[in-house]
Amino acid sequence: MVQSAEEAKKEIRAKRQLDQEDEGREQRIEVRRQQRLKQEALKRAKRRKRMVKMAAAWVGVIFVLFLVATWFSGDLVAWLHKFG
Structure with a gap:
């Protein structure tokens, strides 16, 4: 199937958004890890x-x-001699 240019752009935007969310998630995980290590x-x-x-x-x-x-x-x- 041939994709239209609009569908390709949507797919690229969706991929970019997923990548950004993934980076944000990794940053939150790292921040939580640092906080946990500091608390410990x-x-x-x-x-x-x-x-x-x-x-x-x-x-x-x-x-x-x-x-x-x-x-x-x-x-x-x-005192000890008294008992002994």
């Missing part, structure tokens, strides 16, 4: 910050317990 990076940074704070708190607690045990070591030894 922020979550990882927030989690890492929270872990550092918790580690510092535990180190502080252990240090204080060590100081208390050292300060009252005489009393602790006397």
Whole structure:
């Protein structure tokens, strides 16, 4: 079948529109991917910050317990000898 010039132009316009929609879709996918990666990076940074704070708190607690045990070591030894 022979296409008329008008049908050929319509086909070309339709193809061009589909290509533009495809490019727009690819751009939206890439933008969403970048946003998702950014959000994941922020979550990882927030989690890492929270872990550092918790580690510092535990180190502080252990240090204080060590100081208390050292300060009252005489009393602790006397208390243990009382049971032994």
